[in-house]
Amino acid sequence: MLADIKVGDEVIMPSYTFVSTANAFTLRGAVPIFVDVRPDTFNIDESLIESAITERTRAIVPVHYAGVACEMDAIMMIAQQHNLLVIEDAAQGIMSTYKDRPLGSIGHLAALSFHETKNIISGEGGALLINDARFVERAEVIREKGTNRSQFFRGQVDKYTWVDRGSSYLPSDIIAAFLYAQMEEAELITQRRLGLWHQYHELLHYFEMRQILRRPIVPMECQHNAHMYYILLQSLEHRTKVIHHLKENGIHAVFHYVPLHSSPAGKRFGRPHGSMKNTDNASDQLLRLPLWIGMHGLEKNY
Numbered sequence: 364m365l366a367d368i369k370v371g372d373e374v375i376m377p378s379y380t381f382v383s384t385a386n387a388f389t390l391r392g393a394v395p396i397f398v399d400v401r402p403d404t405f406n407i408d409e410s411l412i413e414s415a416i417t418e419r420t421r422a423i424v425p426v427h428y429a430g431v432a433c434e435m436d437a438i439m440m441i442a443q444q445h446n447l448l449v450i451e452d453a454a455q456g457i458m459s460t461y462k463d464r465p466l467g468s469i470g471h472l473a474a475l476s477f478h479e480t481k482n483i484i485s486g487e488g489g490a491l492l493i494n495d496a497r498f499v500e501r502a503e504v505i506r507e508k509g510t511n512r513s514q515f516f517r518g519q520v521d522k523y524t525w526v527d528r529g530s531s532y533l534p535s536d537i538i539a540a541f542l543y544a545q546m547e548e549a550e551l552i553t554q555r556r557l558g559l560w561h562q563y564h565e566l567l568h569y570f571e572m573r574q575i576l577r578r579p580i581v582p583m584e585c586q587h588n589a590h591m592y593y594i595l596l597q598s599l600e601h602r603t604k605v606i607h608h609l610k611e612n613g614i615h616a617v618f619h620y621v622p623l624h625s626s627p628a629g630k631r632f633g634r635p636h637g638s639m640k641n642t643d644n645a646s647d648q649l650l651r652l653p654l655w656i657g658m659h660g661l662e663k664n665y
């Protein structure tokens with residue numbers, strides 16, 4: 364709403380993501396244009412973005428998968444050259460950095476998620492990050508049911524009234540209090556998760572050397588937040604066997620997204636640009652392993 368996305372506008376995004384990435388735009392009548400991901404990080408392949416741009420393109424939405432940053436320098440450069448907005452889906456990216464810059468602080472706009480499945484939680488919830496001053500005033504209005512109530516409280520207007528479209532996007536006090544406590548522990552939570560992540564990584568090295576699986580790849584310029592530990596198996600059949608075997612041993616491991624371009628709504632509202640090979644491979648081969656803050660050290664159970 365804040366980006367003023369209109370019916371028929373096109374928004375470039377990966378297909379290997381959660382539905383909210385696309386819904387934010389299809390709710391405005393825009394068309395998601397799905398671009399394939401890189402085979403190393405499963406983030407949008409920045410080298411494919413430019414060829415997906417048309418005169419209807421309004422924004423690029425990089426999703427920082429597993430809290431590992433997209434190639435933001437290249438993406439910001441493309442956006443600048445074509446006068447497009449960059450809206451980071453940093454739902455998984457809190458406390459991660461790209462070239463020492465926090466994720467969510469690089470694009471014009473960004474969204475964080477505090478859903479229960481994320482690192483820092485409030486049950487449901489999220490935050491809009493605004494890195495471009497021209498959006499601030501209208502964001503306050505949209506958040507306050509389309510009124511200028513925020514300006515009124517600052518004494519900038521003498522009565523408040525309905526000035527634009529909006530809704531109630533405020534968290535309740537109780538949710539905000541819960542989230543505040545999480546924020547105070549954000550450093551500790553991230554360190555604990557990173558500890559578990561690195562234990563997985565070390566223990567699975569042996570299996571990678573034997574070419575049984577592939578471990579996550581984190582580019583040099585990315586410091587991640589251990590949002591997720593995943594492995595890649597050789598095929599869908601292989602992964603199905605591993606899931607079954609883990610389940611028999613009381614371990615709940617899950618695969619991730621059905622690509623949006625092959626979902627019923629994705630076909631109806633969006634369109635893929637070019638091959639989706641890496642997206643389809645990730646969807647077939649990637650397996651998430653349990654990782655949560657209350658988990659015991661892995662070597663104890665090993």
Ligand SMILES: *Cc1c(COP(=O)(O)O)cnc(C)c1O
Binds near residue numbers: 489
């Ligand atoms: C969790 C997630 C979202 C959605 O977050 P909500 O808080 O449920 O709206 C969006 N994008 C990605 C990549 C996510 O992982």
